[in-house]
Amino acid sequence: DAGVIQSPRHEVTEMGQEVTLRCKPISGHDYLFWYRQTMMRGLELLIYFNNNVPIDDSGMPEDRFSAKMPNASFSTLKIQPSEPRDSAVYFCASSLDVSPLHFGNGTRLTVT
Amino acid sequence: SQQGEEDPQALSIQEGENATMNCSYKTSINNLQWYRQNSGRGLVHLILIRSNEREKHSGRLRVTLDTSKKSSSLLITASRAADTASYFCATVSLSGNTPLVFGKGTRLSVIA
Numbered sequence: 001d002a003g004v005i006q007s008p009r010h011e012v013t014e015m016g017q018e019v020t021l022r023c024k025p026i027s028g029h030d031y032l033f034w035y036r037q038t039m040m041r042g043l044e045l046l047i048y049f050n051n052n053v054p055i056d057d058s059g060m061p062e063d064r065f066s067a068k069m070p071n072a073s074f075s076t077l078k079i080q081p082s083e084p085r086d087s088a089v090y091f092c093a094s095s096l097d098v099s100p101l102h103f104g105n106g107t108r109l110t111v112t
Numbered sequence: 113s114q115q116g117e118e119d120p121q122a123l124s125i126q127e128g129e130n131a132t133m134n135c136s137y138k139t140s141i142n143n144l145q146w147y148r149q150n151s152g153r154g155l156v157h158l159i160l161i162r163s164n165e166r167e168k169h170s171g172r173l174r175v176t177l178d179t180s181k182k183s184s185s186l187l188i189t190a191s192r193a194a195d196t197a198s199y200f201c202a203t204v205s206l207s208g209n210t211p212l213v214f215g216k217g218t219r220l221s222v223i224a
Contacts, residue, residue, distance in 0.1 A: 004154070033211060042216035043155075043200070056211070091154055099204055099212050100145055103154030 006092050006104035014112055018080040021107045024073055025094030033101065034067055034077050035091040043091075049075065082111045116144070116184075116201040116215040124221040131188040133218040135201030136181075142208040144177055146186050149198045149217070158186075158199075163206075193224045 005024040013019055025032050033048040047057040052069045060067070064083070069075040079086055089108050093101040119134045135144070143162045147155040161168045161177045161184065168175045174187040188195055198219050202212035 031211075035214075043214040045211055045213070048211050093154070098209055099143075099202075100157040100160055101147075101155070101212060103156070105152070105154045 004092055004094050004102050004104035006090075006107050008107060009105065010108045010110075012110045012112065013082055015083055016081045017111075018078065019082045019086075019109060019111075021077040021090050021092075021109070023075045023077075023092030023104060025075070025092070026102055027073065029094035029096050029102070030072075031095045031098055032069060032075050033093045033095075034075070035093065037089045037091060037106070046077070079109075082109075084111045087111050116203050116213070118199065118201055118215045118218040120218060121216070122219045122221070124223065125191055127191060127193055127222055127224045129191055131191050131195070131220055131222070133186045133199050133220070135184045135186070135215060137184075137201075137203050138182065139203075140206045141179070142204045142206050144175075144184050145202045145204070145212065146173075146175060146184075147200045147202060147214075149200065151197075155200060155214075188220075191220075191222045193222050196220060196222045 007022045030051050034046040036044045046059045047067045049069045067077045087110050089106045091103050091106045093103045095101045116135045116137045125131050145160045146158045149155045159170050159175050161175050172189045177184045198217040200214050200217040202214045
């Protein structure tokens with residue numbers, strides 16, 4: 001089992017650019033979560049899916065953020081346009097039932 | 113909010129000593145979980161304690177839960193340098209079907 005795989009591990013982009021983060025959950029898991037981690041706010045839940053269907057996106061900060069899960073083995077989180085305040089580590093996690101969670105190693109996003 | 117809050121924010125101990133971290137939360141829960149995060153990595157699930165349990169052990173880890181005080185503690189006995197990490201508690205609501213809400217964590221440093 002390779003665990004949850006996220007790509008890229010690091011992303012540096014300029015303000016205004018589109019950013020796409022990718023996640024491959026553990027096979028067989030029916031929940032997928034996107035979290036954002038910053039020093040100021042800790043771990044924030046952005047959105048989660050159950051059986052590929054978005055259940056709660058109330059944590060998505062603005063319309064600039066969108067997430068999709070086209071199939072059980074792939075999800076994307078897109079930020080368009082990106083802003084410096086979006087700089088953070090973004091984690092994807094998956095689970096069988098709602099918990100416990102298995103996290104990927106995150107994508108460190110820097111927006112200059 | 114049912115968000116767990118860890119205390120202390122940071123803890124520094126000598127190798128071989130015990131480390132105790134505390135977590136408080138605000139609403140009734142189904143279960144409480146502890147996770148560890150090594151620098152630059154995703155969170156790793158350590159232990160889950162259900163609301164009808166008072167204590168649970170796993171190797172050098174001991175978790176207690178006091179639902180009347182809405183608090184939990186994580187004890188790491190005979191700490192090692194490899195235990196250096198951030199530790200987070202997270203709660204699941206009474207219904208059991210809502211995603212985890214994490215605290216900001218305790219940063220543990222174990223000095224060899």
